[in-house]
Amino acid sequence: MPRRERRRVVAAEAVGPYKLLRIERGGIEPGRPGQFFMLSAPGRLLPRPMSLCLAPPGELAFLIDPIGPGTRAICAAEHLQVFGPLGNGFDLDVALPLLVGGGIGIAPLPYLSEALGRPPALLGFRSSFHAVAAYLVPNSDVVLEPTFVTERMPDGFDVLACGPEAMLEAVRALAPDAQLAWEAPMACGYGACYGCAVEIEGKWRRLCVDGPVLGGRVQGQTQAVSERDAA
């Protein structure tokens, strides 16, 4: 298990309604795209799970939607406790990748795009203000509501997606082998709280240890892990 370490926040840059939080990396491993970190702000009881957005030299960067008291405290902090990388990332052994993201769910895609050599990406947002964040993902096409990403998704690609649950379900209906990064509120990030259990294909899984990326070729592995660790 990784160590939990205190790190200085270098900057919190506005990206449309979101914040790009840049943190001193120190000796922390950035991990694989799709893995996440638990970030704790001073004065808050519980950390929040955030997937890594970018790994510039010497830094870790997270794209955060400051939607509640917890995320707002993280965006306002001068120092954070950083615990990670945690969970399973995306399987990068794909022939013809297409990244699909929705809203704040684009957070892990910039780092994933780098790792895969800037493949094409399709991003959906609620408004043009939210779509400002699209500049973080190279080679991306953007759709705005009421158009959904699934209306523009081409056939024949290896889809790697992150976004709201309804989007992921719709993506999976079109691309059953897609690798999907799911999200759920969690208290711990390391399998202790059972808060992040979600029912996927009739099975309950803890997203922190069995995910957050499920589906595609990763599924066999995660299912085995799930059955072992659910006990």
Next chain:
Amino acid sequence: MILNASGCLDALTAPGVARSLDAFVTKTVTPLPRAGNPPVRIAETDVGMLNSIGLANPGRERFLGETLPRLRALGVPLWVSVGGFAAHEYAETCAAIEDVEAVELNLSCPNVDDAPEMAAEIVAACRAATALPLYAKLSPATWDLAEVARAVADAGADGLSLVNTIRGLALDERSLRPRLGPAVGGLSGPALKPVALAAVWACHRAVRLPIVGMGGVQTGRDVLELFAVGATAVALGTVLFADPDAPTRIRSELADELARLSLASPSEAVGIAHAGAALSVS
């Protein structure tokens, strides 16, 4: 002695954290498998957190056949938390468990009426089924906790675990809808600490049983306070979620607290809040 609160740690995914405790308490095992409650299951509140996990567990058969052998391999002393929906269900599980340090009876799960006679009935049934030490984990949400404590002591409990969570509800900032899937959940964290202190205080006066105190422990000072009102051991819950290193940190803070009061060991702090004379701080 520092334990984890049941359901607040999975020793199989975090063996290092389990080894930093004096014993590992399992998640509550029920006779049949339980998937648990629908999401959302976790919400942070101002000074605490709500959970509605719903006793998710693989059921008695898989627990005994698969989980328990793997837990034994970790080499950490084990306490098994046992749940159920009738006295005979608890007793059947107790009868099937061997070679662990203790059994903690979760007498505060949502579908079990924890009126004194019911809690005592469960303890009596389990007492007849096992010779293992039995700890009764009680809810503080009862009109007279001391009476429940006396009833379970008379029924053969070897100790008490105090306290389980109490019911709470939180609303979404924007929608004003409940944040948890099942609306109501169990409140833990610092908000629960005064409740835990009052419960341990009352039960220490009511019965002569060892007490595992828990509820809102974040620091060594919190452990000291639970000892002072009568706990003989302490369990960590919510703090483990944010800080997997909490057991080691809290032990070190407790040592400092004890030294500050010129106390040689934690046992010297047990019950001092009930004593007539005040401590002199060195």
